[in-house]
Amino acid sequence: MEQDVTAGQLLLAEYASIKDEQKARIGFRDNLLYVTLTAVAAVVVTTAQSKQAAMLLALPLVCVVLGWTYLMNDQKISAIGSYVRGELGPRLAGAAGVAGQPDGLPVFGWESAHRGDNGRRLRKVIQCAVDLLAFCVVPMAALVIFWVSGQGSGLLVALSVAEALTVGGLGWQVVSYARPFTPAAG
Numbered sequence: 694m695e696q697d698v699t700a701g702q703l704l705l706a707e708y709a710s711i712k713d714e715q716k717a718r719i720g721f722r723d724n725l726l727y728v729t730l731t732a733v734a735a736v737v738v739t740t741a742q743s744k745q746a747a748m749l750l751a752l753p754l755v756c757v758v759l760g761w762t763y764l765m766n767d768q769k770i771s772a773i774g775s776y777v778r779g780e781l782g783p784r785l786a787g788a789a790g791v792a793g794q795p796d797g798l799p800v801f802g803w804e805s806a807h808r809g810d811n812g813r814r815l816r817k818v819i820q821c822a823v824d825l826l827a828f829c830v831v832p833m834a835a836l837v838i839f840w841v842s843g844q845g846s847g848l849l850v851a852l853s854v855a856e857a858l859t860v861g862g863l864g865w866q867v868v869s870y871a872r873p874f875t876p877a878a879g
Contacts, residue, residue, distance in 0.1 A: 746842035760828030
């Protein structure tokens with residue numbers, strides 16, 4: 694038996710699929726903070742037990758890789774929300790014949806409504822600070838401890854400077870992406 698599939702059904706299927714991807718990315722992203730904390734603890738304990746400050750040079754690499762992965766997942770999560778608000782919702786409204794309704798309510802209204810509450814800006818600032826602490830401040834502190842220890846050879850010091858620049862670049866990306874002081878778009 695052949696059944697006609699409507700544009701609205703296809704759009705709803707796309708919505709369900711993309712929201713599943715978003716949900717999976719949120720879980721993965723959020724677990725990256727726990728993985729980072731575990732990795733930091735492991736490196737700190739290993740360094741303390743070995744009394745080799747050079748072991749701290751593993752921390753910037755780990756934090757940058759995990760931080761970048763966190764940031765890219767966060768970006769994709771936001772991109773999905775933006776796509777649903779700006780593209781998929783309006784297309785579904787048009788397919789359902791509800792575009793331009795007098796009540797002005799968008800399809801998938803929650804996708805926009807949760808972005809406009811009064812506490813959003815503060816939450817974004819706090820989240821930016823948490824991200825910077827986990828992925829940038831901790832590895833920079835490890836580098837400072839390494840530098841102060843005086844245990845590094847010229848090659849390790851050069852590596853540590855390169856790591857500091859990389860961590861700084863990640864920090865710039867975290868702040869740049871967070872845009873905590875700009876109003877919510879779309």
